[in-house]
Amino acid sequence: MGKIEKLIEQAQPHLQEGELVQAAVLGSYETKILGSDSVRSGVMLATDQRIVFYAKKLGGYDLESFAYGNISSFEQSKSLMGHQISFFASGNRVNLKWISDLPAVEKFTQIYRSRIGSKAPQPAAQQAAAPAGANPSGVVFDQLRQLGQLRDAGIVTPEEFEAKKTELLARL
Structure with a gap:
């Protein structure tokens, strides 16, 4: 089992009942830890209800969720280090960088763009x-x-x- 599949499996218990993962990208998430800039390696999931970042860490995990309705803009870029996806959600910048899988980025982007600014579908x-x-x-x-x-x-x-x-x- 590859790293991305393992992380998706580990994130499943944190999803809502019936929530489906439609796309996933593996990369490094820029965040602040104790006021300092930090980078966490993990998976960004585009589900049928929201965007979820999940990272495994020693003795636990990091999980952050972004409702599609709260996402206001989207940016995508490529550098020598790989692809990058950025968006703003409720005034916060979310940045996932060093993504090497272009087909995964394209699928994630397609799902994301179809839902940006929308409410989560009802069960x-x-x-x-x-x-x-x-x-x-x-x-x-x-x-x-x-x-x-x-x-x-x-x-x-x-x-x-x-x-x-x-x-x-x-x-x-």
């Missing part, structure tokens, strides 16, 4: 049951927007999108 059970008094057409259109984002990110095929769209529109 399927909550989506199926609209709140009492909710406007059914508003709920259907919200679901169609979310489904369109999943299609645009390549998570749902165009055929799956069309089938679900037909089903949702039949509810109106």
Whole structure:
């Protein structure tokens, strides 16, 4: 088992029930520890609900979570030391550098960009049951927007999108 797979496995207990990892990149996360600049090696996960950084350390772990709705901007670059992903979340700069796996960066970026500024999707059970008094057409259109984002990110095929769209529109 590779290092990234091991870190993803170790991060699983810290994810919410039903939360799915859609992309992952291994790199070094710039942070402050006791007021001093520091770098932690770990994995940045793009889940269906948020971005999560997880690093294993002696006797424990570091975990930081960023809701998609709180992320305001995104930067991607490459240097001699590898690729770098940066974003701002609630006024804090998040920087993951020294990433060597370009396909992983591209997949992470695709998932990330499809969700930036959006709220986390609701679990399927909550989506199926609209709140009492909710406007059914508003709920259907919200679901169609979310489904369109999943299609645009390549998570749902165009055929799956069309089938679900037909089903949702039949509810109106």
